[in-house]
Amino acid sequence: MLIYNRKHADLWTLLAPPAIWAIHFLVCYAAAAIACAKAEDIFAGLGGLRILILVVTLLALALIAVAGLQARRHWGFGTDDPPYEQPTADVRQHFLGYATLLLCALSFVSVVFVALPALTIADCR
Amino acid sequence: MSDETTTRHDGADRARQEAQQRRLDAAWETPKGWRYWSAVNNTEVGVWYTATSFLFFLFAGALALLMRAQLAVPDNGLVSAPLYNQAFTLHGTAMMFLFAVPIFEAVAILLLPTMLAARDLPFPRLSAYGYWCFLIGGIFVCGSIFFNAAPDAGWFMYPPLTTDTRITGIGADVWLLGLSFIEVASIAAAVELIVGVLKCRPPGMRINTIPLYCWYVLIVAGMILFAFPPLIAGDILFELERLAGWPFFDPKRGGDPVLWQHLFWIFGHPEVYIVFLPSIALLAMIIPTFARRPIVGYSWIVLAAVGTGFLSFGLWVHHMFTIGLPAISIGFFSAASTAVAIPTGVQIFVFIATMLAGRVTASTPMLFAAGSLAIFVVGGLTGVMVAIAPFDWQAHDSYFVVAHLHYVLIGGMLLPLFAGAYYYFPLMTARKLSDRLARWVFWLMFAGFNIAFLPMHLSGLRGMPRRIFTYPGGMGLDWLNLASSAGAAIFAAGVLLFTWDAAWGWRRRANAERNPWGAGTLEWLNPLPQPSCGVRSVPGIASRYPLWDDPDLPRRVDEGREYLPDAEEGLRETLVTSVLDAGPIQCLRVPGPSFLPMVAAILTGAVFILTTFHLYWSGLVFGVAALFAILAWLWTGTAMVPEKQAKDVGHGTRLPLYSSGPHSVGWWAMFITMTGDMTAFASLLFAYFYYWTILPVFPPLDAAGAPLGPGLLWPGLALAASLSAWGLMLWARRQNAAGRAGGLRLGLLLSALLAAGSAAAMLMGPWQAGLQPETHSYPAAVWVLLLWAAAHYAAGIVMQLYAVARSLAGKLTREHDIDIQNIVLYWHFAAITGHVTLATVALFPLLA
Numbered sequence: 001m002l003i004y005n006r007k008h009a010d011l012w013t014l015l016a017p018p019a020i021w022a023i024h025f026l027v028c029y030a031a032a033a034i035a036c037a038k039a040e041d042i043f044a045g046l047g048g049l050r051i052l053i054l055v056v057t058l059l060a061l062a063l064i065a066v067a068g069l070q071a072r073r074h075w076g077f078g079t080d081d082p083p084y085e086q087p088t089a090d091v092r093q094h095f096l097g098y099a100t101l102l103l104c105a106l107s108f109v110s111v112v113f114v115a116l117p118a119l120t121i122a123d124c125r
Numbered sequence: 126m127s128d129e130t131t132t133r134h135d136g137a138d139r140a141r142q143e144a145q146q147r148r149l150d151a152a153w154e155t156p157k158g159w160r161y162w163s164a165v166n167n168t169e170v171g172v173w174y175t176a177t178s179f180l181f182f183l184f185a186g187a188l189a190l191l192m193r194a195q196l197a198v199p200d201n202g203l204v205s206a207p208l209y210n211q212a213f214t215l216h217g218t219a220m221m222f223l224f225a226v227p228i229f230e231a232v233a234i235l236l237l238p239t240m241l242a243a244r245d246l247p248f249p250r251l252s253a254y255g256y257w258c259f260l261i262g263g264i265f266v267c268g269s270i271f272f273n274a275a276p277d278a279g280w281f282m283y284p285p286l287t288t289d290t291r292i293t294g295i296g297a298d299v300w301l302l303g304l305s306f307i308e309v310a311s312i313a314a315a316v317e318l319i320v321g322v323l324k325c326r327p328p329g330m331r332i333n334t335i336p337l338y339c340w341y342v343l344i345v346a347g348m349i350l351f352a353f354p355p356l357i358a359g360d361i362l363f364e365l366e367r368l369a370g371w372p373f374f375d376p377k378r379g380g381d382p383v384l385w386q387h388l389f390w391i392f393g394h395p396e397v398y399i400v401f402l403p404s405i406a407l408l409a410m411i412i413p414t415f416a417r418r419p420i421v422g423y424s425w426i427v428l429a430a431v432g433t434g435f436l437s438f439g440l441w442v443h444h445m446f447t448i449g450l451p452a453i454s455i456g457f458f459s460a461a462s463t464a465v466a467i468p469t470g471v472q473i474f475v476f477i478a479t480m481l482a483g484r485v486t487a488s489t490p491m492l493f494a495a496g497s498l499a500i501f502v503v504g505g506l507t508g509v510m511v512a513i514a515p516f517d518w519q520a521h522d523s524y525f526v527v528a529h530l531h532y533v534l535i536g537g538m539l540l541p542l543f544a545g546a547y548y549y550f551p552l553m554t555a556r557k558l559s560d561r562l563a564r565w566v567f568w569l570m571f572a573g574f575n576i577a578f579l580p581m582h583l584s585g586l587r588g589m590p591r592r593i594f595t596y597p598g599g600m601g602l603d604w605l606n607l608a609s610s611a612g613a614a615i616f617a618a619g620v621l622l623f624t625w626d627a628a629w630g631w632r633r634r635a636n637a638e639r640n641p642w643g644a645g646t647l648e649w650l651n652p653l654p655q656p657s658c659g660v661r662s663v664p665g666i667a668s669r670y671p672l673w674d675d676p677d678l679p680r681r682v683d684e685g686r687e688y689l690p691d692a693e694e695g696l697r698e699t700l701v702t703s704v705l706d707a708g709p710i711q712c713l714r715v716p717g718p719s720f721l722p723m724v725a726a727i728l729t730g731a732v733f734i735l736t737t738f739h740l741y742w743s744g745l746v747f748g749v750a751a752l753f754a755i756l757a758w759l760w761t762g763t764a765m766v767p768e769k770q771a772k773d774v775g776h777g778t779r780l781p782l783y784s785s786g787p788h789s790v791g792w793w794a795m796f797i798t799m800t801g802d803m804t805a806f807a808s809l810l811f812a813y814f815y816y817w818t819i820l821p822v823f824p825p826l827d828a829a830g831a832p833l834g835p836g837l838l839w840p841g842l843a844l845a846a847s848l849s850a851w852g853l854m855l856w857a858r859r860q861n862a863a864g865r866a867g868g869l870r871l872g873l874l875l876s877a878l879l880a881a882g883s884a885a886a887m888l889m890g891p892w893q894a895g896l897q898p899e900t901h902s903y904p905a906a907v908w909v910l911l912l913w914a915a916a917h918y919a920a921g922i923v924m925q926l927y928a929v930a931r932s933l934a935g936k937l938t939r940e941h942d943i944d945i946q947n948i949v950l951y952w953h954f955a956a957i958t959g960h961v962t963l964a965t966v967a968l969f970p971l972l973a
Contacts, residue, residue, distance in 0.1 A: 010705060014427075018435035025439045029457050036451040037818040046453065070647035075522070083334050083423050087667040088645065095333035095424060110436060110464040117456025124451040 009074040016026035017067045017100065017107040024060035024111050028053050028118070033057035036124035043123055050118045057115040064108050071100035145691040146661065152243065152692040153658035156718045163718040165249040168657060172553060174256050178227040181263055183624065185219035186401025188212045188270075190617055196356075197610035199598035209594035210277035211270050211296065214745050217280030222304050223263045225400035225538060226349075230255070230314035231340050232542075233403065236549065237318065239648040240336045242327040242666070244659045244699040247320050247790040250722045250762055255310035255317075257726030262310070265734055266303035269296060276300035277809040279592060279905035281444075284374035284382040284724070288366050297774035297895055298367060298737045306733040307362045309354050313351040316797045318342050320790050325699060327647070328688060328778075330666040336646050337426050341406030345399050346432040350797065351438065354805035359388030362909065364811060367925035368739070371898045371905035373812065379825070379902035383448060384815050388808060390441035401429060401537040405472055407545035408494050412476050414548075414644040415491045418484025419670055422475040427829050429475070436461055446517045455514045462512035469505060473498060486640070489563040490548040496571045497540030504532025507582070522592075528578045543570070543623065550627070553635040555654035558626050559634070566626070569619030578610025580605040632834025639679070645670025650679060662687035662775065663700055663756060666707075677956075688775045700774065701790060712772055712780040713790060716762035725754040756927060763791065764943035766936055785943040795947045800955035806958050809913055813906045813965060817973060824903045824970045833908060834970035835890030840963045841889070846883035847918075847963075850876045851956040854925075858949050861932075864939040870929050876952075877925040883959065884915035890966070906964045914962040917955040924948045 009048045035049045036042070072078075074097025076090070084095035156163050164170065191212050193423035195204040204212065234252050238245055246252060249571060262794040269275040276296035279289045287297045322343045326335065341547040345499055363385065372378035374385050413420045419428065439461030446455055476498065485491065511517045520526055543566075550558050584605040594603055640649040649672060651660060664687040668674040688709070689698060701711035728751035735744035767782035774780050786792055817823040824832045857872025888911055896904035928944050937944045 005144060014431065018431060022435055026462065029454065032451065032453045032457070036454070040911075042451070043258050069868065079836070083419065085419070085669050086440065087329055087331055087334060089331075092331045092333045092705065099424045099427045099431075102424060103431055106432045106467060107435075109467065110461065111466040113460040114439070114457050116460055117453050119253075121453040121456055124453070 002032050003063060003070055004068060009071070009093050009100060013067075013070070013074070014096055014100050014103065017064050017104045019072075020056035020060050020063050020067070021107040021110050021114075024056055025114050028113050028114060032118075041123050042060060042125055046118075046124065050122070053115060053118040057118075060111045061108060064104050064111065068101060068108075071104055073097070073099045075101055130889065134688045148692045148695060149658040149661070149690075152695050152697050152717075153656075155657050160718065162723065163720045165253040165716065165718055165722065166657065167234050167238050167252065168655065168659075170249070170252045170256050171231055172232030174234060174252075174259070175228065177226050177256075177260055177263070178231050179624075181223035181267065182228070183217050183620070184267055185216050185224060186617060186620060188216040188219070190613060192216065193610040193613040194926070195594060196606050198607065199600075199603055201595055202595065206594045207277060209274070210592075211275035214276045214279055214296075214300075215267065215270055215594055218276065218304070219263075219267055220534075221280060221396065221400070222307055223259075223267070224536070226311055226396065226541065227259055227307075227343065227966070229400060229403040230311065230318070231547065232407075232549075233318050233346075235553070236338065236648055237321050237342060237658060238325075238519075239552065239644060239651065239655070240338060241321070241325055241330070242647050242650060242660045242663050243321070243325045244663075246698065247315050247325055247489065247699070247701070247713060247715065248317050248794060250719060250758060251316055251714055251794075253719075254722035254726050254758075255313035257723045258310040258313075258729060260734070261308055261726060261730035262303045262307040266299055266307075269299045269303075274299065281393060282363075282385075283462065283663070284363070284366075284385050288363070288374050288382075290367060295737065298364070301360045301364050301367070302737045302930050304734045305357055305834035306730060308357055309729075310361075311349055311353055312801050314799065315353075315801070316794050318346040319797050320793050322346075323704050323952045324790055324793060325713075326666075326702050327663050328665045328700065328702055328707055328709045330702075330707045332705050332707075333423075334666065334669045336648075336669070337409040337420060337423065340427055340430050341402050341409070344430045345402050345406075348395050348399050348402075348434050348437070350801040351804050352392050352399060354801050355808040355811075357390045357811070358808035359385055359392070361809075362388075362468065364736075365898075365905070365909065368736075369899070371909070372900075372902055373905055375902075378900065379816065379820055380905075381815070381819050381902075383445075384812055386445050386448065387441070387815070388812070391438070391808070394441040394444065395437045397533070398433055401798050402433060404538045404541035404545070406430075408476060408497070408541050409472075410644075410646060411490045411494055411544055411548050412872035413483075413670070414642050414646075415488050416479050417643075418479065418483035419645070420475065421478040421482050422471075422583050423669065425475050429468040429472040432471075433465060436468065438466040440465060442595040443512055443514075443517070443583070446514045447521045452514075454708045459512055459514050463509060466505065466509055467951075473502065489558070489560050489567075490544040490591070490642075490897070492563070492567050493540050493544035493545050494546065496567060497536050497544065500532055500536030500540065500571075500574065502536070504529060504534075504536050506531060520585060522590055523579040523585035524589045524591055527591050528581035528585060530575075531578045531581075535578075535616050539947050542568075546623075546627065548642065549648075550631065551641050551653055552648060552655065554631055555636045556631045556634045557637050558623075558631055558639060562622060562626050562630065566619045566623045569622065570616055571721070573612045573615030573617070573619060575612070577609045577616055580608045580612075584609070602752075604853050610618075640672060645673035647671060652680060652683070658692075661685055662690035665776070666690070682774065686775075688778070690775055693772075698778075701784070709774065709778055709780055710788065711784045712774050712782055714765060714767065714782065716765075719758070719762065721754060721758040725751055725758055728754050731939045732788055734953055737839075743918045752923070756923075758843050759927070760931075764931075764941070766938075766941045783941060783943075786946045789943055789946070791943055791947055792950060795950050799951065801953060806913060806961075809906075810961070810965065813910060813969075814901050816906055820902075823973055825901055832970045832973065833894070833896060833903060835855070835894050835911075835966050837895065837967055839886050839893060840967035841888035843886035844963050845958065846879045846886060847956060847959045850883060851919075851952055853879065854952045858942075858945050861937070861942055861945050863938060866932055866938070869937075869945065870932055873925045873929050873932075874881075877922045880918045880922050880925070884918040887915050887918075887959070887963065889913045910966055914955075914959040915957050919953055921948075921955045924951060 076094045084091050195201050274295050284485045287293050322339045362373040366373050372380040374380045374382045442458035587601050639652050661683050662685045664682050697715045699712045731747040732744050771779050771781045853872045853876035858867050860868030898905040898908045931944050
């Protein structure tokens with residue numbers, strides 16, 4: 001699996017964490033847009049939608065965490081220091097793991113950011 | 126090879142080297158005389174592209190000066206309101222579509238091969254075609270203002286103003302069709318650049334050692350694939366509404382103008398980053414050179430580039446905060462808009478850290494780099510302000526936003542580009558621009574910019590809306606506007622001084638020495654002026670800054686001791702390497718000069734221009750002619766069968782001259798192009814489902830109270846025929862792999878027949894059901910999806926017949942099977958498009 005037990009890091013594993021952010025974003029946006037477009041009463045509470053957003057957010061964060069664990073392994077658990085510029089397959093792997101780990105952190109924070117509105121906004125106004 | 130051997134310069138060795146150099150020069154010679162314009166090499170096309178987009182920049186800048194002259198004093202009558210409308214629309218349009226995006230493509234086409242020590246990008250004729258498309262489309266769009274026919278509804282063309290042909294004349298069509306045509310060029314460049322970065326690196330340049338510019342190019346080209354197609358889809362809907370009355374954006378008939386806003390900004394916001402990242406990428410090359418040390422935090426730049434690339438797609442609604450969306454939707458986009466400040470900030474801190482950790486030498490490029498960071502930070506901070514929705518409600522469509530976007534674009538895009546121009550000028554001309562004049566240029570631009578745009582924050586907060594052609598005096602706006610106009614003139618003086626130096630001034634200066642800035646990256650490897658073949662031989666690379674880490678490298682390269690030191694067959698060749706580790710895998714022959722790309726672009730351009738003037742039949746004739754020109758180009762320039770299977774490229778490496786399937790660059794290009802194509806398709810699907818969300822009843826009901834729809838019979842038949850056509854393509858490929866040419870041709874022909882039947886059955890569905898696209902957005906959405914799929918099948922049939930012809934001509938065989946591999950790949954995408962379309966239009970009415 002792309003984010004779990006891949007032996008070698010590559011460009012796809014690098015792109016996976018932000019892709020999870022993108023999917024999470026799209027699901028939140030589409031669900032809210034549909035829920036509000038179809039809502040009879042814009043003052044009615046969005047209980048179901050907010051629970052859905054909570055669930056997909058937890059799921060996305062979990063997936064990013066899993067990707068982060070794999071990235072940490074690809075990074076070699078930090079056994080050597082940046083800048084990862086030696087021309088060897090090992091260092092290339094460590095570099096990709098490190099960059100992916102950074103992207104996991106960014107994606108994690110960004111998923112939390114995107115989920116925050118659902119914490120405070122309770123209806124379709 | 127040992128050191129003793131390499132340093133021994135006997136006569137025979139020198140004679141051999143000179144003979145190699147002569148053969149290389151002959152193979153890569155730039156055509157002379159009028160044939161110069163048939164050149165396709167990146168060194169020529171890149172220069173034309175850069176110069177042309179800079180000219181469009183000057184043109185759009187002149188329009189801005191016209192606007193500032195009009196706004197200098199209240200109640201001014203210098204420019205009429207209609208002309209002012211055309212001026213601001215064309216200013217924004219030309220700056221974004223004819224300058225900011227194309228100059229990225231231009232600079233990348235120019236620089237990328239030198240950074241990768243490649244002789245050329247893998248599809249030189251595609252670059253040339255893209256350039257000619259850009260030139261023709263740009264002249265068409267800009268020229269319209271001289272006939273009082275320019276678009277005049279703002280660069281984002283909001284309906285219903287723009288869909289009403291009584292209010293907006295031909296200018297809207299010029300915008301839609303002219304720019305659609307140019308978007309083709311952008312996607313062509315994206316394909317070229319992605320394949321270039323991934324597959325055309327020098328041997329050994331692993332993914333952790335590629336120049337940072339290449340990371341940015343890769344990300345930005347990928348962004349183009351996801352950002353431009355939604356606009357192309359939007360343009361299609363828009364033109365169908367304007368030309369044929371299909372009501373996609375007309376609320377009276379089930380449409381919605383907000384759909385255009387979505388499609389436009391799904392393109393428009395990432396586009397800001399598409400123009401920003403490549404300029405920042407130039408800084409990532411410049412700053413280490415002058416800090417005299419490698420970049421601090423290479424991996425962090427990768428994080429920033431990839432992170433920004435993704436997050437920038439979650440911002441589009443922040444242009445639509447005031448249209449009445451639910452607060453929760455706005456919240457998501459506000460959150461993403463603030464989150465994108467994280468990776469953007471990381472880049473800035475990486476640059477600052479590099480400067481602090483190194484010893485910065487003062488220089489012209491660094492002056493512009495420092496100025497750009499200062500201005501960009503201000504633009505970034507006002508960006509965070511307008512990302513906060515309640516503030517945006519106050520500032521929206523005011524001069525505050527005008528100030529913000531110019532701080533971002535001029536700080537983030539234009540000044541880094543000027544830094545890059547000063548830095549890379551010697552690479553093109555072998556001479557530096559004047560440092561003395563540069564200080565004048567910089568301070569005129571920097572001061573002029575701030576004098577012009579800083580007051581706009583205030584005029585905006587005082588209530589001056591954007592896009593008004595005049596204002597009454599005594600509202601507290603007079604002095605602010607006068608200052609802005611004066612600043613604009615000062616800024617323009619700086620730009621003009623630069624233009625003079627770049628066009629004429631440099632000619633009187635002495636040649637720069639090799640690697641004039643003492644840089645560490647490969648673009649400075651060659652002697653100046655650069656030979657037209659690029660590198661003398663392609664070096665193996667083992668570090669991020671090879672010129673710093675391996676001082677002996679230029680000598681080895683010059684003496685032809687590295688890869689591909691010769692052109693024995695007199696053909697243009699470059700290396701193809703693997704994606705992650707850049708192991709050499711193929712010696713790629715690239716085509717040489719040809720007028721075909723130019724002819725194909727002129728004919729394609731004619732189709733768009735004639736359609737603008739509603740001359741559909743002439744357009745069709747030119748369309749067929751363009752198709753044949755493109756086929757002739759493909760026939761003579763792609764999938765060429767080499768005279769031998771493999772050749773020696775040096776260092777005892779023997780590489781194949783022909784690769785197919787995922788090993789070939791053409792397969793990658795098809796894959797990337799079709800990814801962009803799928804994005805356009807997804808945008809059309811989005812439109813279909815968007816109508817479902819906004820309409821209370823979707824699909825609308827017929828007289829009997831049943832939902833409208835194309836029924837199940839014809840879509841079912843279309844699906845069956847399509848599945849068979851798809852299966853036959855796989856069968857045909859297998860026949861070819863088994864060496865059965867007859868089976869290949871039979872499979873292709875039968876598949877073409879079934880594909881034609883499938884396309885016809887697709888269109889029969891809504892036809893039989895009597896769905897009238899002019900009546901309502903639902904039938905229009907069904908028709909446009911099915912027409913899209915059917916058009917893909919028609920293109921697929923042309924490819925199948927082409928493959929039959931190639932097989933008959935002996936150019937498509939068991940060993941040389943690029944064509945069939947790529948066409949099968951195309952059919953995977955076409956079939957997915959067709960099947961998803963059929964499932965949507967046939968089944969959704971049953972569910973809804």
